Amino acid sequence: MASIPTDSRLLDVAVDHFGRHGLDGASTRAIARDAGTPMSSITYHFGGKEGLYLATADHIAAQMRRQIAPTIERAAALCGAEGSIADARAAIHAMLGGMAMVMLHDQTEAMARFIVREQADPTAAFDRIYDGVMGSMLDRLGGLVQRVSANRLDRHSARVRAITLVGQVLVFRVARATVMAGMGWARIGAAETAIIVRTIAANLDAILDVIEAESRRMTGDHG
Amino acid sequence: MASIPTDSRLLDVAVDHFGRHGLDGASTRAIARDAGTPMSSITYHFGGKEGLYLATADHIAAQMRRQIAPTIERAAALCGAEGSIADARAAIHAMLGGMAMVMLHDQTEAMARFIVREQADPTAAFDRIYDGVMGSMLDRLGGLVQRVSANRLDRHSARVRAITLVGQVLVFRVARATVMAGMGWARIGAAETAIIVRTIAANLDAILDVIEAESRRMTGDHG
DNA sequence: GTCTATAGTCGGATAGAC
DNA sequence: GTCTATCCGACTATAGAC
16 A cells, blocks of 8 residues: 655644644644654654644645635636626625535534634744635635625725625634533534524625615615 | 732733633743743742633633623613513624624733633633633523514524624634735724724624514514 | 654743742 | 742754664
């Protein structure tokens, strides 16, 4: 059997450790141990702890980009004035749904933790993730909101809206412990995910309905 | 001049240090230094690092409770079926507005960081904060949402809604770096706070309008 | 490329003077 | 109650064998 290369194994383990404990909190000893390699291999492959950290950020950004690229591209085509408002709304639903999967799913928990940590307390790795994925996602989401408003909302206002929409999803990762305690849940499985996604979609429609209605009123289009 | 007691000074510094670096990441040496006292005073007053950490959690819970007690109590009176829906809506606005102040204001940043960290990665301190404030806030907010739905929404669904509402506020603290980068802001001052609060209020009204309208339709009350 | 051994730093706990 | 001095463990980095 072809064994997985050391540097790749280190990166996978590092996502989890750095996500859980941060740059300072994580231990290169523990990462190396879990990857089944001596600590000095981190120096060899990545030049040290910091190098591994930055490489981990790139690793995550690449993985995220791969995962949401189709959604982003689809959204890009609908931001312009030529796309229909219904299509733009569908794209917003798709983007938030994708985010919900990343934030809720166990398999992507480590990645989500890393990203959340970097956003709350940015290091040099923040730029890599922001430039790699977060920035363009916010771009697209803001653009779609603008489109739904029939371009009545300016870029600035549309982005603040977009951020609040993301917040509805983000809270289920960031305040996970409070969610569990408050809901009396033991885990976020299929049933819980369904409830969350449905609630977010309902909120989203309520908000977009108002934005759409307001812009129709302002442009005098009552159809 | 009456000097501030050592243990009180330690607690104030500890909120900041633990909020920024977590239990493991923070250094008792650094905390003691910033409080202008030797490290061993932490052992004397709190029994060690862990003791200081738990005391810090209690300190924060008490401070939060003091700050939001009026809003909570006001909300409690409106959860029951006797309160008017308009009053319940006003109470929701007040609660989210209060949370926005805590999440956005520089003065409460250290506290917010501590709480967010504990929620994302709970330790023994989580229970103290949850039992102290978070739990009852979620209780009240869920109850108010139920009230707006004319008690059509069950407790469970109302709480999920409440959590998504909180998420809209929380995101501006948790994803602070992304917000700054995406909006091109240098800081969240009065102007930025105003935009955020206005947007959240608009979303909130959109969501509550739909909940209210749906429950009216279902109960056959078209007035 | 992989691994062992070691140097140097920093952390929390604690004993004991005052 | 306050502070100094010290202990011991865990960490990162690195030299060097293979």
